[in-house]
Each structure stands twice: as C-alpha cells, then as structure tokens.
Amino acid sequence: MNKVVVIVGPTGVGKTKLSIALAKYFHTEIINGDSVQIYKELDIGSAKVSEEEKEGIKHHLLDFKEIEEDYSVYEYQQDLREKIAYFKEKKMLPLIVGGTGLYLKASLYDYTFNKEESNRSEEYASMSNEQLYALLTKLDPKEANKLHVNNRRRVERALNIIKNTQKKKSELLEAQEHKPLYETYFIGLTLPREELYKRIDKRVDLMIDNGLLEETKKLYDKYHDKNYKSLQAIGYKELFMYYKNEISYKEAIELIKKKSRNYAKRQYTWFNNQFDVKWFNVNLDNFSETINDVINYLEDSL
RNA sequence: GGAGGAGUAGCGAAGUGGCCAAACGCGGUUGACUGUAAAUCAAUUCCCAACGGGUUCGGCGGUUCAAAUCCGUCCUCCUCCA
Numbered sequence: 001m002n003k004v005v006v007i008v009g010p011t012g013v014g015k016t017k018l019s020i021a022l023a024k025y026f027h028t029e030i031i032n033g034d035s036v037q038i039y040k041e042l043d044i045g046s047a048k049v050s051e052e053e054k055e056g057i058k059h060h061l062l063d064f065k066e067i068e069e070d071y072s073v074y075e076y077q078q079d080l081r082e083k084i085a086y087f088k089e090k091k092m093l094p095l096i097v098g099g100t101g102l103y104l105k106a107s108l109y110d111y112t113f114n115k116e117e118s119n120r121s122e123e124y125a126s127m128s129n130e131q132l133y134a135l136l137t138k139l140d141p142k143e144a145n146k147l148h149v150n151n152r153r154r155v156e157r158a159l160n161i162i163k164n165t166q167k168k169k170s171e172l173l174e175a176q177e178h179k180p181l182y183e184t185y186f187i188g189l190t191l192p193r194e195e196l197y198k199r200i201d202k203r204v205d206l207m208i209d210n211g212l213l214e215e216t217k218k219l220y221d222k223y224h225d226k227n228y229k230s231l232q233a234i235g236y237k238e239l240f241m242y243y244k245n246e247i248s249y250k251e252a253i254e255l256i257k258k259k260s261r262n263y264a265k266r267q268y269t270w271f272n273n274q275f276d277v278k279w280f281n282v283n284l285d286n287f288s289e290t291i292n293d294v295i296n297y298l299e300d301s302l
Numbered sequence: 303g304g305a306g307g308a309g310u311a312g313c314g315a316a317g318u319g320g321c322c323a324a325a326c327g328c329g330g331u332u333g334a335c336u337g338u339a340a341a342u343c344a345a346u347u348c349c350c351a352a353c354g355g356g357u358u359c360g361g362c363g364g365u366u367c368a369a370a371u372c373c374g375u376c377c378u379c380c381u382c383c384a
Contacts, residue, residue: 011340034340035339035340035341036340045340046340070337070338072337072338072339073336073337073339074337075337076337077337099340100339100340101335101339102335102336102337102339102341103339105335105336106336106337109336111336112336113336113337114337120337120338146334146335147334147343148334148343148344150342150343150344151334151335151342151343151344152342152343153338153341153342153343154335154342154343157336157337157338161337169336172336173336176336178336193331229338229341232338232340232341233340233341234340235340236340237340258329259340260340262340263340263341265330265331265332266333266335266339266340266341267340269332269333269334269335270334270335270339273333273334273335274335
C-alpha cells in the first residue's frame with residue numbers, strides 16, 4: 001500500500017509552516033487538503049500560502065478552481081487519488097496538508113459516490129422539515145433514523161439520492177467497506193484551546209492588515225448578485241453581509257472570529273473521532289522543535 | 303444633600319409569593335458527519351459520589367407553611383434636582 005502523510009489540525013496552528021519544512025526534508029511536494037484554498041481569488045481570507053512562504057515548494061490542488069465552479073468531495077476524491085498515484089510514479093512521498101475532514105476521509109478511504117446522486121431537486125422546497133422527515137422515514141427508515149428532523153439539508157439529500165438512484169441511501173452506504181486505501185500517517189498539530197482561540201482572533205486582525213477588505217470588496221463587486229458556495233466560506237460571507245449593510249463592520253469582524261473558533265472545534269471533533277491522529281503540541285516559542293519532533297516520529301514510522 | 307431607577311447564572315435579559323435551578327438570546331463545552339463540509343445539525347451548560355442531593359437571584363436580617371418575588375437595613379451603579 002502507498003504511504004501517505006497527512007498534516008491535520010485546527011485552523012491557525014501552523015500546518016502550512018510545518019508542511020513546507022517537511023516537504024523540504026522529504027524532498028517532496030505538497031498537496032492541498034483544504035476545501036476553500038482550492039479556489040482562486042480566495043487568498044488572504046482562506047489563509048492560503050503565499051508564493052514567498054512556499055519557498056519554492058510546488059503545491060498541488062491549490063488555487064486552481066474558479067469561484068463560480070461547483071467543486072465538491074466527489075471531484076476532490078478523484079483529484080487527490082490521481083495526485084497520489086502521480087506522486088508514486090515520481091517516487092515522492094505524498095504530503096497532504098488540510099483541514100477538511102470529509103474530503104480527506106472520502107479520498108483516503110473507500111467512499112463511493114454515484115454519478116446520478118448529485119442532481120438536486122427543487123420539489124421539496126415547500127415542504128416542512130417534519131414532512132420531509134416523514135417522507136424519508138417511509139422510504140428509508142434506516143437513513144431517517146441516523147438523521148435529525150431539523151437537519152433539512154441532509155434529509156433532502158437522502159431523498160434526492162433515493163429519487164435519483166432508485167436505491168435507499170442506507171443500502172448504498174452499507175455496500176461499502178470503509179477500508180483505508182493507503183497506509184496513512186496522520187500528523188496532528190494542536191494547541192491548548194485558549195491559546196488557539198487567541199491566535200485565531202489575532203490572525204483575523206492580521207488578515208485585515210494584509211488586505212482582506214480589498215480582496216473581499218473586489219469579490220463582492222464581481223459576484224455579490226451570485227450565490228456561489230465558494231463565497232460562503234468564513235470571512236467572505238461575513239464581510240459580504242457587511243457590504244450589504246446587514247451588519248456593522250465590528251459585528252462582521254467579531255462574527256468571523258467566532259465562526260473560525262467554532263470551526264476549529266469542529267475540526268478537532270472530526271480528527272479525534274474519524275482518524276487515528278498522532279498529535280504534536282505546537283511549541284510557539286520554538287517551532288523548529290515541533291518540526292523536529294514530527295520529523296523524528298516520521299523517520300521512525302515510515 | 304434631595305428625588306427616581308437599577309442590581310438575576312460567563313454575558314445580555316425575562317420572572318415580581320408556591321408549577322423557579324430560574325424562560326429566552328449570546329458565548330462555552332461535547333458530539334454527529336458518504337456530493338453546500340470554512341457547510342449542516344444535535345446534546346449539554348450553578349455544584350456534586352448525580353432518574354437523587356447541595357447551594358443560588360448585590361450583602362445582612364425579618365415576615366410567611368412557602369420568597370428571586372413582601373418588609374427593614376446596608377453596599378454599588380445610573381438618571382434628574384440642588
């Protein structure tokens with residue numbers, strides 16, 4: 001089985017910095033595992049690596065989709081697997097850096113998506129949560145049991161799958177084995193919660209200093225009448241609300257910080273419960289020590 | 303110095319004798335996750351050896367079978383008049 005290294009961790013711990021060091025050490029390149037950094041034009045707000053920070057290391061699956069493109073796990077899964085194969089061919093260690101749990105899980109494990117699944121139907125729009133849930137309970141009780149009535153998005157999705165494939169979603173899932181496809185080493189970076197939150201808050205202020213307002217304003221002028229999902233990302237969504245005069249500037253900034261903190265927490269939940277992660281405490285005063293710890297661990301394990 | 307108003311859980315804010323450990327919102331914590339995932343959703347949030355118990359509603363004291371709610375007093379804050 002192919003060996004793959006994945007750097008995970010909440011937003012703002014220093015994954016990017018570590019990834020560059022590892023890429024240099026292992027003479028390899030970096031594959032992005034973040035659902036937002038995939039998009040062009042979302043640079044500052046998504047904390048995308050700058051050219052300078054890259055230090056000449058090549059990045060894949062980064063900054064390559066247009067804002068208006070509808071990219072999802074399905075495409076990512078194909079792209080990432082292709083990349084891993086490409087790395088193998090080049091005899092390079094696939095080094096993935098990312099925070100999007102589902103994208104990684106779906107790609108590194110044997111998740112199967114059916115082509116017909118994707119079409120979304122509008123016919124449910126007028127139905128209440130309860131009605132939708134009742135319908136799902138009738139068509140696929142097992143799936144309904146896993147979902148909460150209020151999770152409308154998921155309930156609708158299950159109904160669409162049943163409609164498009166003529167199969168129960170629960171059956172489609174049960175047919176899969178969820179086995180890992182690669183010998184994956186999950187490296188996790190972590191910080192005490194309070195410390196992390198402070199860093200996240202500070203980083204948002206820093207983004208503003210680095211021109212987040214200019215970046216978002218430009219996007220707003222271009223796309224404000226569209227509803228692209230790429231622009232639902234933290235930072236962009238809130239600033240758009242500000243430009244639309246729905247909230248004040250101060251509220252927007254506070255919201256961005258809060259959403260980022262909430263997101264970091266959700267990332268922990270995912271990584272802790274979905275992957276077998278080897279965690280490393282980040283040494284803020286001496287990051288190279290953290291880098292060394294990781295390298296030592298990988299040298300012993302790989 | 304005088305007149306009025308206010309002090310409720312981490313914050314905001316209901317409640318004005320029993321159904322109050324105290325609505326609701328925010329924030330926090332925990333969790334779910336197979337095509338919107340930086341999304342969506344759920345649970346929990348005074349303390350504990352927890353289907354039970356212990357302490358709360360600025361402090362102290364009182365009335366009452368029963369108080370966050372009534373009375374007295376003290377403290378703090380706000381507005382107005384001097």
